[in-house]
Amino acid sequence: MMFLIHLERGITRFSNFLGVICTLMFIALLFNVFYDVLMRYAFNNVSIAMQELEWHLYSAIFLLGIPYGIQHGGHVRVDLIYENLSIRGKAWTDLFGCIVFLIPFTLLVGYYGVGFAYESYALGETSGDPGGLAHRWIIKGVIPLAFFCMTISGIGMILRCINALRGVSEEGFSHPPIQH
Amino acid sequence: MIGIIMFFVALFLLLLGFPVAFTFGGVALIFGVLAEGFDMFAFMPFRIQSYMENTVLMAVPLFVFMGIVLQKTRLAEQLLEAMGKLFGSVRGGLAISTVLVGALLAASTGVVGASVVAMGLISLPVMLKYNYSKSLACGTICASGTLGQIIPPSIILIILGDVLGIPVGDLFQAAFFPGIILIGCYIVYILILTFLKPEMAPAMPQELDNETRTQQIIAALKAIIPPLALVLVVLGSIFTGIATPTESSALGGIGAIVLALIYRQFSWKMLYDSGLEAVKVTAMVFAILLGATAFSMVFSYTGGDEIVEEVLLNLPGEKWGFIILAMIAILVLGFFIDFVEIAFIIVPILAPVAELLGINMVWFAILIAMNLQTSFLTPPFGFSLFYLKGVAPSSVRTTDIYKGVTPFILIQVLVLASIMIFPAFYGMG
Amino acid sequence: AEKVYKLTMAETWSSNFPIFGDAPRNMARIAEEMSAGRLKINIDSANKHKAPLGIFDLVRSGQYDMGHSASYYWKGKVPNTLYFTTMPFGMITPEQYGWFYHGGGMELMQKVYEPFGLMSFPGGNTGNQMGGWFKKEINTLDDLKGLKMRIPGFAGEVLAKLGANPTNIASGELYTALERNTIDALEWVGPSLDLRMGFHKIAPYYYTGWHEPATELQFLVNKRAWDKLPADLQQILSTSMKLASYDMYIQSYHESAENWATMQQEYPDIKVKTFPQDILVAMKNANQELLDESAAKDPLAKEILDSQAAYMKKARVWTNISDRAYLDSVDSLAE
Numbered sequence: 001m002m003f004l005i006h007l008e009r010g011i012t013r014f015s016n017f018l019g020v021i022c023t024l025m026f027i028a029l030l031f032n033v034f035y036d037v038l039m040r041y042a043f044n045n046v047s048i049a050m051q052e053l054e055w056h057l058y059s060a061i062f063l064l065g066i067p068y069g070i071q072h073g074g075h076v077r078v079d080l081i082y083e084n085l086s087i088r089g090k091a092w093t094d095l096f097g098c099i100v101f102l103i104p105f106t107l108l109v110g111y112y113g114v115g116f117a118y119e120s121y122a123l124g125e126t127s128g129d130p131g132g133l134a135h136r137w138i139i140k141g142v143i144p145l146a147f148f149c150m151t152i153s154g155i156g157m158i159l160r161c162i163n164a165l166r167g168v169s170e171e172g173f174s175h176p177p178i179q180h
Numbered sequence: 181m182i183g184i185i186m187f188f189v190a191l192f193l194l195l196l197g198f199p200v201a202f203t204f205g206g207v208a209l210i211f212g213v214l215a216e217g218f219d220m221f222a223f224m225p226f227r228i229q230s231y232m233e234n235t236v237l238m239a240v241p242l243f244v245f246m247g248i249v250l251q252k253t254r255l256a257e258q259l260l261e262a263m264g265k266l267f268g269s270v271r272g273g274l275a276i277s278t279v280l281v282g283a284l285l286a287a288s289t290g291v292v293g294a295s296v297v298a299m300g301l302i303s304l305p306v307m308l309k310y311n312y313s314k315s316l317a318c319g320t321i322c323a324s325g326t327l328g329q330i331i332p333p334s335i336i337l338i339i340l341g342d343v344l345g346i347p348v349g350d351l352f353q354a355a356f357f358p359g360i361i362l363i364g365c366y367i368v369y370i371l372i373l374t375f376l377k378p379e380m381a382p383a384m385p386q387e388l389d390n391e392t393r394t395q396q397i398i399a400a401l402k403a404i405i406p407p408l409a410l411v412l413v414v415l416g417s418i419f420t421g422i423a424t425p426t427e428s429s430a431l432g433g434i435g436a437i438v439l440a441l442i443y444r445q446f447s448w449k450m451l452y453d454s455g456l457e458a459v460k461v462t463a464m465v466f467a468i469l470l471g472a473t474a475f476s477m478v479f480s481y482t483g484g485d486e487i488v489e490e491v492l493l494n495l496p497g498e499k500w501g502f503i504i505l506a507m508i509a510i511l512v513l514g515f516f517i518d519f520v521e522i523a524f525i526i527v528p529i530l531a532p533v534a535e536l537l538g539i540n541m542v543w544f545a546i547l548i549a550m551n552l553q554t555s556f557l558t559p560p561f562g563f564s565l566f567y568l569k570g571v572a573p574s575s576v577r578t579t580d581i582y583k584g585v586t587p588f589i590l591i592q593v594l595v596l597a598s599i600m601i602f603p604a605f606y607g608m609g
Numbered sequence: 610a611e612k613v614y615k616l617t618m619a620e621t622w623s624s625n626f627p628i629f630g631d632a633p634r635n636m637a638r639i640a641e642e643m644s645a646g647r648l649k650i651n652i653d654s655a656n657k658h659k660a661p662l663g664i665f666d667l668v669r670s671g672q673y674d675m676g677h678s679a680s681y682y683w684k685g686k687v688p689n690t691l692y693f694t695t696m697p698f699g700m701i702t703p704e705q706y707g708w709f710y711h712g713g714g715m716e717l718m719q720k721v722y723e724p725f726g727l728m729s730f731p732g733g734n735t736g737n738q739m740g741g742w743f744k745k746e747i748n749t750l751d752d753l754k755g756l757k758m759r760i761p762g763f764a765g766e767v768l769a770k771l772g773a774n775p776t777n778i779a780s781g782e783l784y785t786a787l788e789r790n791t792i793d794a795l796e797w798v799g800p801s802l803d804l805r806m807g808f809h810k811i812a813p814y815y816y817t818g819w820h821e822p823a824t825e826l827q828f829l830v831n832k833r834a835w836d837k838l839p840a841d842l843q844q845i846l847s848t849s850m851k852l853a854s855y856d857m858y859i860q861s862y863h864e865s866a867e868n869w870a871t872m873q874q875e876y877p878d879i880k881v882k883t884f885p886q887d888i889l890v891a892m893k894n895a896n897q898e899l900l901d902e903s904a905a906k907d908p909l910a911k912e913i914l915d916s917q918a919a920y921m922k923k924a925r926v927w928t929n930i931s932d933r934a935y936l937d938s939v940d941s942l943a944e
């Protein structure tokens with residue numbers, strides 16, 4: 001069953017890649033806002049496109065950050081019971097949660113997100129404000145993209161549970177990859 | 181009825197321990213699809229877009245980043261330690277410092293998620309390091325993080341101003357004094373608690389090696405000045421109009437990087453790591469918001485709104501009975517409905533009655549805001565609790581947080597009651 | 610019993626937004642009463658659907674049967690929708706209603722919306738909107754250069770041409786932004802809705818309007834939902850929409866008069882200003898250039914703009930010898 005382990009690692013690498021993208025976008029956001037404040041205050045110069053870029057970046061960060069967080073155990077649990085469970089117990093809980101909650105939810109929202117972004121593409125939607133950004137479909141398209149990435153991260157979580165339940169690997173339960 | 185059943189099912193399923201965000205989403209999906217079919221979820225992209233375009237929430241990643249940089253460079257730790265030392269042998273100094281720093285942060289953002297998470301990053305590790313009781317540490321952080329609701333600028337006051345048709349400036353002004361009183365009560369509570377139970381908050385160890393009190397104060401000031409300067413940059417940029425409150429959070433982030441440079445703690449790796457952590461924490465906060473928006477969508481589209489409306493329309497038509505029951509209703513609803521929903525759905529139902537009864541609307545708005553602040557703290561759905569859990573080390577248990585916030589909830593209720601009974605004292609007679 | 614038709618409607622406004630939100634509720638009430646309960650319209654506000662600027666999509670896809678919004682919000686999706694709300698230096702409300710109902714405006718609006726399976730109807734008018742609140746006086750074109758103003762949409766483009774900086778500020782932060790000079794000016798509506806925003810407390814100059822002389826809201830109807838209604842209910846619905854629109858115009862007029870009196874009472878120092886002639890000329894020229902560009906790009910845009918210009922030319926002559934002449938002559942008596 002090395003295949004499942006490889007697949008799980010492949011999905012982890014994919015999520016890490018999302019983490020890199022989001023981090024770079026975050027640093028861009030930081031300087032984007034700083035630049036806008038500086039230009040407005042010091043040079044009386046406002047660019048609506050740069051102002052819109054702020055929310056484009058910020059929303060892409062949180063949307064694509066969610067699948068990264070799934071892979072790295074970053075999402076909050078009410079762990080009154082969970083923290084006392086054995087690894088097998090945790091794996092069963094996560095397996096149940098992924099199959100019943102996470103995967104159907106992300107797939108369904110992703111599905112409707114495709115239509116949402118496609119509408120925008122078909123209309124050639126742009127910003128309604130002077131000098132705003134064109135191609136609104138790109139940022140709208142991040143919604144389905146992010147939700148399908150969440151599905152993929154959810155599959156990674158399922159594999160992790162299966163590997164743990166079969167006794168192949170307890171990666172991801174004994175040592176959550178990132179800690180604060 | 182579906183909404184109410186869904187609420188209790190979610191409550192039960194949350195206890196399983198699967199991530200909160202997707203438990204909300206999944207439960208919403210099951211109930212939504214059973215009641216109305218799949219197509220209801222075609223609304224989800226629109227709801228998500230409303231968060232995407234809500235630039236006020238941009239303060240979350242930016243303040244989180246500032247908090248992480250201050251934590252990584254140990255500047256926050258030095259600040260809190262120095263402030264704690266200034267309290268000398270008085271116990272609870274770190275907790276009081278946390279309340280004060282939380283109040284400053286509250287004055288620069290109205291987004292609770294941003295300040296709870298930033299405070300959790302900045303001061304939780306320090307309090308734990310000095311053997312504070314976990315529950316006191318968590319309670320203090322959650323409570324001071326929610327101060328952002330009442331201390332201007334505040335999102336809830338802006339929304340209430342809009343809903344009740346009161347100028348926002350008037351509300352900001354009226355909220356200021358109750359906010360100060362609340363801060364004072366937190367501090368008094370910490371002093372009394374640590375006096376009665378010294379083991380919960382040990383005094384900072386005093387270096388005995390010939391350091392005079394004066395030297396100590398000078399050392400403390402040295403440690404306080406840089407992060408304080410940062411806070412002043414953030415607040416100052418708002419007050420001078422250089423930046424909007426949201427933008428000021430980016431100035432805070434850039435300022436933290438500058439401090440790191442000055443203290444020779446900067447590296448590209450540090451910048452990258454801080455960014456990555458900010459992304460992860462931000463994703464945690466927004467995942468909860470997205471799960472909750474699916475939940476409230478199903479709640480309202482399956483007739484939950486109407487049930488709530490019916491209950492509220494049957495409140496008594498006499499001033500004190502109305503006020504007290506309205507406050508209890510908001511408090512209870514705050515357990516499971518988002519404060520924005522309450523402001524938009526419930527307040528408009530109450531407002532005309534309040535007006536009819538000749539109630540001072542500014543006063544009424546402040547009561548509601550104080551009340552909604554409490555809804556962030558109430559287990560099991562209080563968002564502050566989730567946010568803090570998301571950044572706390574794994575040694576901090578959910579029960580520590582629940583236990584810790586309980587006394588602060590009581591304090592808030594007491595302050596709320598005092599505003600109800602003595603409006604004149606708060607300048608709203 | 611007779612069949613009851615139920616329609617759902619999404620509005621751009623939040624649940625108790627005055628005047629704008631009253632119009633669709635008034636419409637629904639009239640429709641239900643006229644149809645003796647056979648036509649019921651259920652309104653969801655933005656707090657419920659969370660898509661204030663998604664009404665176009667929601668009605669188009671059939672998620673809602675109807676919407677209440679404003680046509681110029683869809684400019685980014687369908688550029689020609691811009692022309693059916695109000696235009697800078699355009700018609701005033703009675704003139705514009707004349708154009709809609711008797712001057713070919715409705716037909717042109719249908720031409721724009723038809724390809725999307727939508728029908729659009731006038732949805733209530735705010736009357737002439739004010740030019741906005743300014744922290745400093747605008748005396749020369751130089752004063753406009755670098756002026757940071759919250760003024761969205763097409764009017765923002767006009768000002769941008771003159772060197773001003775249209776700025777995006779979240780509406781929740783507008784008051785603070787103006788108070789602390791993050792921006793120098795903003796436009797909202799007029800006294801009817803400006804009073805509760807409190808801008809009069811923080812900005813001394815209230816400029817008279819030029820950019821939204823007759824802001825018309827909009828009822829959107831999904832064509833499939835419309836076709837399902839029997840002919841008599843279609844007639845009842847369109848009559849209700851027309852009546853509710855007229856009612857809103859009156860209500861806006863009334864509330865503006867009332868609230869302006871309140872503002873002046875509380876703050877007698879508000880200085881009402883009109884932009885100097887040369888600035889207005891420059892604005893008008895910039896406006897015309899932008900319109901010419903749009904007309905050159907799209908034949909339908911040209912058709913709409915030509916129709917509006919021709920109608921206004923005719924109607925304004927009448928306005929001048931009727932209302933304007935009357936007001937001028939009565940005012941001269943007062944002196």
Ligand code: NA
Binds near residue numbers: 291328333
């Ligand atoms: Na605040």
Ligand code: NA
Binds near residue numbers: 738796798
């Ligand atoms: Na306007």
